[in-house]
Amino acid sequence: MRKNKVFSRKILALPYAVFLVLFVLIPLFLIIAYAFTDESGAVTLSNFRTFFSGAHNINTLMFSIFIGLANTAICLLLGYPAAFILAKRNMNFGKATVLLFVMPMWINFVLRTAATRDLLFAMGIKGGEHPYLSTMIGMVYNYLPFVILPLYTTMTKMNYSLIEASYDLGANKVKTFFLTILPMTMPGIVSASTMVFMPTMSSYVISDVMGERKISLIGNSIQLYFDQGLWHIGSLVALIMLLIIAFGSFCTETEEEHTSRGGLW
Amino acid sequence: MAENIIIELKNVSKHFDQTYAVDNFNLYVKKGEFITFLGPSGCGKTTTLRMIAGFELPTEGQILLNGEDITLLPPYKRPVNTVFQKYALFPHLDVYNNVAFGLKLKRVPEGSKMRRLTTKEIDKKVKNALKIVDLEEYETRDISTLSGGQQQRIAIARAIVNEPEILLLDEPLGALDLKMRKDMQLELKEMHKKLGITFIYVTHDQEEALTLSDTVVVMKDGMIQQIGTPEDIYNEPKNAFVANFIGESNIYSGTVTGDKKVRFINHTFDCVDEFPKNEKVDVVIRPEDVHITKEGEGMASGKIVSKIFKGIHYEYIMMVGRNELVIVDTRNLEVNKTYGFDIEPDGIHIMKKELTANIYNDAYIDKNNRVVISESAFECDITSLVPGSTLDEDGYVLGPDGVRYDFTDADVIATIGLDKIEILDDDEAGIVRGEIVSIIYKGDHYQLTIRTGEDEDFVLDTEYTYDENDLVGLSVKAEDIKLTLKGEAKKYAKK
Numbered sequence: 001m002r003k004n005k006v007f008s009r010k011i012l013a014l015p016y017a018v019f020l021v022l023f024v025l026i027p028l029f030l031i032i033a034y035a036f037t038d039e040s041g042a043v044t045l046s047n048f049r050t051f052f053s054g055a056h057n058i059n060t061l062m063f064s065i066f067i068g069l070a071n072t073a074i075c076l077l078l079g080y081p082a083a084f085i086l087a088k089r090n091m092n093f094g095k096a097t098v099l100l101f102v103m104p105m106w107i108n109f110v111l112r113t114a115a116t117r118d119l120l121f122a123m124g125i126k127g128g129e130h131p132y133l134s135t136m137i138g139m140v141y142n143y144l145p146f147v148i149l150p151l152y153t154t155m156t157k158m159n160y161s162l163i164e165a166s167y168d169l170g171a172n173k174v175k176t177f178f179l180t181i182l183p184m185t186m187p188g189i190v191s192a193s194t195m196v197f198m199p200t201m202s203s204y205v206i207s208d209v210m211g212e213r214k215i216s217l218i219g220n221s222i223q224l225y226f227d228q229g230l231w232h233i234g235s236l237v238a239l240i241m242l243l244i245i246a247f248g249s250f251c252t253e254t255e256e257e258h259t260s261r262g263g264l265w
Numbered sequence: 266m267a268e269n270i271i272i273e274l275k276n277v278s279k280h281f282d283q284t285y286a287v288d289n290f291n292l293y294v295k296k297g298e299f300i301t302f303l304g305p306s307g308c309g310k311t312t313t314l315r316m317i318a319g320f321e322l323p324t325e326g327q328i329l330l331n332g333e334d335i336t337l338l339p340p341y342k343r344p345v346n347t348v349f350q351k352y353a354l355f356p357h358l359d360v361y362n363n364v365a366f367g368l369k370l371k372r373v374p375e376g377s378k379m380r381r382l383t384t385k386e387i388d389k390k391v392k393n394a395l396k397i398v399d400l401e402e403y404e405t406r407d408i409s410t411l412s413g414g415q416q417q418r419i420a421i422a423r424a425i426v427n428e429p430e431i432l433l434l435d436e437p438l439g440a441l442d443l444k445m446r447k448d449m450q451l452e453l454k455e456m457h458k459k460l461g462i463t464f465i466y467v468t469h470d471q472e473e474a475l476t477l478s479d480t481v482v483v484m485k486d487g488m489i490q491q492i493g494t495p496e497d498i499y500n501e502p503k504n505a506f507v508a509n510f511i512g513e514s515n516i517y518s519g520t521v522t523g524d525k526k527v528r529f530i531n532h533t534f535d536c537v538d539e540f541p542k543n544e545k546v547d548v549v550i551r552p553e554d555v556h557i558t559k560e561g562e563g564m565a566s567g568k569i570v571s572k573i574f575k576g577i578h579y580e581y582i583m584m585v586g587r588n589e590l591v592i593v594d595t596r597n598l599e600v601n602k603t604y605g606f607d608i609e610p611d612g613i614h615i616m617k618k619e620l621t622a623n624i625y626n627d628a629y630i631d632k633n634n635r636v637v638i639s640e641s642a643f644e645c646d647i648t649s650l651v652p653g654s655t656l657d658e659d660g661y662v663l664g665p666d667g668v669r670y671d672f673t674d675a676d677v678i679a680t681i682g683l684d685k686i687e688i689l690d691d692d693e694a695g696i697v698r699g700e701i702v703s704i705i706y707k708g709d710h711y712q713l714t715i716r717t718g719e720d721e722d723f724v725l726d727t728e729y730t731y732d733e734n735d736l737v738g739l740s741v742k743a744e745d746i747k748l749t750l751k752g753e754a755k756k757y758a759k760k
Contacts, residue, residue: 161353164320167340168347169367169427179366183357 031242034235047236057221061240064218068201071139072193078140079147079192080185086148087155098152102145109142113209116141120210131211138210139200146199147192154188194252198245270332271296271463272317272431277326279312279487284720286312288487290326294431294465294480299457301466303474304484305510310467313484314433317465318347330430341370345431346424350439352416354408360419361404364391367427394426397456414445421456431463438473450476471511475499483507504616508549509705515555515591517708518618519548527615530588530708532565536613545618547707552580554612555592563605572600588708621683623724628679628748630672634660636679636746639721641697644743645679647672650750661759669759676751683712685745686725688737695738699723701731715739 038044051057086097104112117127120134127134158181166180204219216224218241225234273293279286287309294300302310315321317328319340328336335343346367354363368387372379382390395401398418408416417437424432434453438446454477457464468474474481475495483490483498483506491503502508505516519529521540526533529548540546560566567585579597583590583606590606598604625638634656635642648654650672653665662670692698699715702722706712711730715723715737723739731737 159351159353161349161351162355164318164340165347165349165353165355166366167320168318168345169423170341170370171366172339172341175370180355183355186357 031235031238034232035239038232047233050233051236051240057237060216060218060221063216064201065244067135067139067207067217068197070136071143071200072197074136074140075143075147075196076189076192079144079151080189083148083151083155083188084181086152087158098148101148104141105145110205110209113138113142113206117210127210127212128214131214135207135211135215138206139203142206143196143200146195150191150195151185151188154185154191158184190252194248198248201244202241269295271298271330272465273329273332274313274317275327275329277313277316277323277328279309279316279321280324285309285487287316287323290487290489292482292489292492294463297461297463298479299454299464299466299477300480300482301468301474301478302482302484303468303471303510304490305469307486308484309487310469310482310484311435312487314347314435314465314467317431318345318433319343344429345433346427346429347433347435348417348420348424348437350435350437352420352440354416354419354423356408358408359404360395360400360406360408360411361391363408363419364394364423364426366423371427390426394422397425397459398422413440414449417441417449421453425456425460425462429462431465432460434464434466436468437466438468438470446473453477475511483510485510500614502549502614502616505547505549505705506703508547508614508616513552513591513593515550515552515589515708516705517548517550517588519546519615520544521546521615525610527613530565530585530590532585534564534608534613535610536615537610538613538615540615540617545621546615547618549614549616550590550608550612551614552591552593554608555590556607556609557581557583557592557594557596557598558605558607560603560605563607566603566605568603569598569600572598590708623681623683623686623722625679625681625721628677630675630677632673634672636677636748638679639697639717639719641717643679643696643741643746645746645748646743647748649748650675650677651754664754670754670757671759672750672757675757678749678751680747680749681723681741681745683724683726685741686723687740687742688713688715688725688727688729688731689740690737692736692738695740697723697740698736698738701733701735701737704731704733 035047036043036045038046082101086101116138117134120127120137125134125137162180162184163176166176171179201217202219202222204217204223207215207217207220218237222234222237222241225231225237270293274290277290278288290309290313302313304310312321316323319335319338319342323336326336327334330343330345355366358366365387368382368390371382373382374380391404392401395404398421400415400418400422403411403415403419408419411419417440420437437453438449441449450473453464457477466474466477475498478495480492481495481498482492485506491498491507493501498507498511502511502514508514508516517529519527521542521544522528522533523542525536525539527536527540527546527548528534556563565585567583567590569581569583571582573580575593578593578595581592581594581598583592583604592606628636628638630647631637631642633642634645634647636645636647637643648656648662651662651664651670654662654670657663657669662672664670687695689695697717699717699721701713702716703714704711707726710726710728712724712726713731715725717723725739
């Protein structure tokens with residue numbers, strides 16, 4: 001069989017391969033290289049020592065994880081019942097309402113965050129005085145749609161006769177929730193968590209704008225190091241972030257394989 | 266006898282918005298009985314089952330279980346379990362935990378207290394249930410790895426393991442292929458015998474209903490058409506709908522001509538049912554009750570026009586005059602040849618004709634002297650309300666005695682013969698439009714029921730074929746609408 005050489009797979013893949021090498025592989029390699037070298041270019045682990053010996057850095061890392069977890073938890077608590085109600089309504093109404101929840105995402109992110117800050121200011125919650133509260137509100141506001149969408153998708157695909165089966169077998173409403181509805185929506189919960197936890201940790205615009213620079217997340221640290229020209233230690237922090245995210249993805253991936261129902265969206 | 270009744274439905278109705286899904290349903294089920302709700306889709310059989318399970322609450326009426334009112338009891342408190350149409354197995358649990366689901370929630374009395382079942386007790390019951398459905402080796406399997414038939418068995422095991430007083434089965438075999446369905450039917454019947462539980466089964470498959478049940482409840486439009494044993498339902502259908510739904514039938518319009526004599530397809534036959542002379546009746550003949558004889562012999566004769574081989578027999582269509590007669594026979598006969606045939610008197614089932622005309626009791630006359638039926642105005646002969654009258658220039662009815670009548674808004678009963686309604690393919694062209702909701706073949710014509718948007722039915726006879734759910738237009742000639750005034754004509758006299 002004669003092969004069409006012009007449109008062979010290899011050639012079709014070339015543009016993306018170039019892109020991948022230029023903008024993914026090389027930068028990644030550079031990050032790793034910078035993380036393990038000092039200013040003179042010598043291979044060293046001193047960046048590690050500097051980072052982990054500074055109590056401030058450890059605190060920032062821990063605090064970022066905490067904010068990530070807290071934001072995920074709050075978003076899930078708010079988004080789960082909302083998604084459930086939306087999924088149960090008739091389709092058109094549900095879709096229109098979901099749109100309402102998602103629409104804020106269409107507004108420019110920086111503008112939106114600044115507007116939230118001003119709104120809170122007008123309500124008497126000043127970013128400078130309540131940096132944690134206003135950062136948390138900003139985070140929840142920004143990431144709530146990312147929770148509602150995957151949950152809504154999982155719930156619309158949910159087989160409602162399973163809920164009836166649960167009642168039929170003697171489970172009351174509370175037990176049905178924990179024994180049937182919650183496990184069935186687990187894939188949605190996992191996707192939602194992935195989409196909130198990791199970006200929250202690494203975001204720095206929200207904490208900067210909402211907390212008026214009084215809160216430092218790991219994202220802020222990276223930005224700060226690079227601003228100050230400390231490329232090597234900055235790269236190391238970026239690498240640590242990358243490993244945490246990779247670990248998180250790995251964990252959720254095995255979880256998703258286990259349940260194998262309902263995708264990310 | 267009363268103690269023997271496990272569940273009783275009293276005047277149960279269910280409406281969704283304005284439509285009745287179940288209308289005044291009365292039924293009792295004996296302990297240990299295998300009862301089947303049979304009917305076409307949308308007849309209310311599943312809704313009735315769901316009310317027994319507790320998923321739907323009746324709009325009116327009562328459901329009694331062992332004499333106790335359970336109408337409003339939530340499903341998790343009822344000693345009934347359901348096998349769902351699409352199994353509804355929990356995908357996040359394996360086979361064992363699916364079956365054990367109900368047992369883990371169960372409380373049993375011990376002394377004065379209630380306690381949970383022990384792991385050992387649960388284990389024993391689950392293993393036993395899996396043994397009953399022949400899937401002992403599957404305990405740790407994932408639900409998604411099971412075939413449809415296996416999932417069905419697990420769904421049954423999950424229900425019967427709780428030892429319910431009634432097992433509800435909602436078209437449980439609908440998703441299986443024919444061979445599997447036949448096997449499962451036999452197994453269900455076996456299981457019913459072994460377990461001694463009352464089974465309430467829902468299906469639209471008449472053969473399944475006849476094979477499995479002790480009692481069949483035939484339903485249509487939310488109403489019970491007939492309750493009886495499979496033999497009763499098959500041999501003595503109460504009306505043309507049941508006859509048509511249960512098995513292949515020839516249905517004709519006939520007239521009772523004398524003592525146990527009925528005339529249809531232009532011949533008079535002996536029958537066993539007694540009806541008043543000259544009564545219009547529906548006659549049902551099962552294809553297997555017609556015996557083909559040689560030409561010149563038999564009670565009547567006809568020409569075979571079609572032959573289809575059906576495995577163990579042939580299905581013939583014989584033209585008897587203008588009427589088709591479907592016959593099954595094991596012999597190989599020739600097409601386009603005339604044969605005689607006999608029908609034994611007990612093979613002729615006669616039932617009261619449901620309808621000889623469309624009667625509308627709530628019609629009225631509008632200001633243009635038209636009759637309004639189902640929100641549509643039909644031209645009619647309004648002078649028929651007063652014998653010997655004519656219409657004057659102003660549109661008033663002028664009686665022979667010189668009295669003028671104004672019939673605007675007068676309530677009338679309108680009667681239209683089944684053969685007087687004209688059906689039009691263009692649904693916009695008629696006076697009223699509607700959807701064909703039922704088609705019954707009556708030997709030489711079809712009887713269609715057309716339902717309008719106002720939920721009024723027009724029944725008509727036609728020789729042409731239509732499909733169910735077709736939208737059609739209807740029109741009626743003015744002289745074909747018979748009007749009867751409600752009350753005295755005097756009331757409408759103009760002073």
